[in-house]
Amino acid sequence: MITVKNLSFSYGSKRVLNDISLELKGGNIYGLLGENGVGKTTLLTLLCGLKKPKTGTIETDGRDPFDRAPSLLAEQFYLPDEVAPVHNTAFQFGKEHGKLWPTFDFDKYLSILTEFEVDQDQLMDSMSAGQLKKTWISFALACNARHYFMDEPTNGLDIPSKSQFRKAITKYTSEESAIIISTHQVRDLEEIIDPIIILDKEAVLLNASLETISRKLYFDYGSALHPESLYLEQTPSGAIQVYPNTTGEESKVNLEALFNAVHSHKDVVKALFQ
Amino acid sequence: MKKEVFSGQRFRTYFKYDLAQMWRNHMKAAIVIGLAGLIYYIIGIAFNATFNHVWQAPGFRGRMIVFILSAVALQLYQARTYGYLTDRRKGAAWLMIPASAFEKWLSMIIITLLVIPVAFLCTYAAVDGILSLADPTYGKVLLTSSTQFVKNINEALIETNAEYNTTWNLGVFVLPMLVSHCVNYLYFLLCGICFKRNKILWAILLVFGISIVWSSLAAFLGINYSIEIEDVEEAEVVIRQALIWTNILGCLLTAALAGGIFYRIKTLKH
Numbered sequence: 001m002i003t004v005k006n007l008s009f010s011y012g013s014k015r016v017l018n019d020i021s022l023e024l025k026g027g028n029i030y031g032l033l034g035e036n037g038v039g040k041t042t043l044l045t046l047l048c049g050l051k052k053p054k055t056g057t058i059e060t061d062g063r064d065p066f067d068r069a070p071s072l073l074a075e076q077f078y079l080p081d082e083v084a085p086v087h088n089t090a091f092q093f094g095k096e097h098g099k100l101w102p103t104f105d106f107d108k109y110l111s112i113l114t115e116f117e118v119d120q121d122q123l124m125d126s127m128s129a130g131q132l133k134k135t136w137i138s139f140a141l142a143c144n145a146r147h148y149f150m151d152e153p154t155n156g157l158d159i160p161s162k163s164q165f166r167k168a169i170t171k172y173t174s175e176e177s178a179i180i181i182s183t184h185q186v187r188d189l190e191e192i193i194d195p196i197i198i199l200d201k202e203a204v205l206l207n208a209s210l211e212t213i214s215r216k217l218y219f220d221y222g223s224a225l226h227p228e229s230l231y232l233e234q235t236p237s238g239a240i241q242v243y244p245n246t247t248g249e250e251s252k253v254n255l256e257a258l259f260n261a262v263h264s265h266k267d268v269v270k271a272l273f274q
Numbered sequence: 275m276k277k278e279v280f281s282g283q284r285f286r287t288y289f290k291y292d293l294a295q296m297w298r299n300h301m302k303a304a305i306v307i308g309l310a311g312l313i314y315y316i317i318g319i320a321f322n323a324t325f326n327h328v329w330q331a332p333g334f335r336g337r338m339i340v341f342i343l344s345a346v347a348l349q350l351y352q353a354r355t356y357g358y359l360t361d362r363r364k365g366a367a368w369l370m371i372p373a374s375a376f377e378k379w380l381s382m383i384i385i386t387l388l389v390i391p392v393a394f395l396c397t398y399a400a401v402d403g404i405l406s407l408a409d410p411t412y413g414k415v416l417l418t419s420s421t422q423f424v425k426n427i428n429e430a431l432i433e434t435n436a437e438y439n440t441t442w443n444l445g446v447f448v449l450p451m452l453v454s455h456c457v458n459y460l461y462f463l464l465c466g467i468c469f470k471r472n473k474i475l476w477a478i479l480l481v482f483g484i485s486i487v488w489s490s491l492a493a494f495l496g497i498n499y500s501i502e503i504e505d506v507e508e509a510e511v512v513i514r515q516a517l518i519w520t521n522i523l524g525c526l527l528t529a530a531l532a533g534g535i536f537y538r539i540k541t542l543k544h
Contacts, residue, residue: 070278
């Protein structure tokens, strides 16, 4: 389990995260949402130990990630938005780089590469951005890590690859893994991410499972307008409205509508989920 | 807890990986530097054939200068071998490799101080040997010529000892040379993992900067380096003391640079 307590971080005088507390448990694929510049990438890099918190603490199974203890590094994988080009073929890269992770499964790596239709014999630094990303995703999943930190993993992927990514994430990760995915492409991942964390400037606006969200908020796809709606969006087929769920009736959560509703009524949503 | 700092098996795995990366990413540059002797030979032959109309390989002095320049180029190149650590993408990937900071540091030090110089010397010596065998005008290999050169110096020292009642031997210069090797390589390595761009240029400018600051400070404090020496016996004492201080200072600098590299690895953020 990853425990974040009163975490603050700033770049010089510019504060990015302020007094954030979170608990991230295994067996979940967390969707980390937020506007540009609210600190999603910063939070991910803090969680995996690439940065040191200014104040507050982060503990991953009782260990400080910034210590970068090999035992912890072997259990986690950070996939950045822009992955590194490597002067090596995908095949050889897996063979050499994989030896560094004790739980790396080379056959699994090759299987995922095949599913992603990546040429194993192509040099990675001559691959397209999408192909390179898929190679790194394949590698990450083959590491059999317990904690995954993925920053915009579907950026640069073509439409079939996004679907393959969703399948791969559910197929190739352990049930105990905690996967934290930061994304703007909510439609790409809304089928797999649960719970949802919405970050605002310096704070967490929402951290709840889809079940809880559905219990507290109602997503109405009908055409009858509700004046109590926190968010209303006209669509070609009618409208999407989000309003407090007073009947207990379940509805399918629309992540874009949720995000907009949370942002336009921060205090109402915070009070609802407290 | 100890295993988190160092594990023999994990270090072996990481070291092999680091070596493979070094070979893959810096092989071309290392080969070019290692082949400097061959490049000089080709230029020398071409020059002599064109302007003097003779097939004549370059002489020992020129070859020795090229070898020294190549060795200097290799030292400067250390600023680039691990320079990728400051790159956000490559550096982050490197930091996330499951090996301890100590293991990564140790591998870096071994590769920088031993593997790269030895590989360079072997490449240089091999090319030199092949040219010596292939071309009768090339003369003896650098190692043989250098050995002769060292013998000459040694003989001169023996003569000096006999004449002036001194006790010089070549052994006293070995440690300063080793220390200087370590300081130079580690300095450029540290600069490489600290500066984000123009690593070699900044490393050189920093040396100039330090020299200027030190000279100004010495002038301001009235430090005087000039020593009046009356005779050869006194000169020996002064030089030996200077060598001891050079060695002590060099060892301290080596330790400080190695410590600085470890600190940089330990606190590197992306």
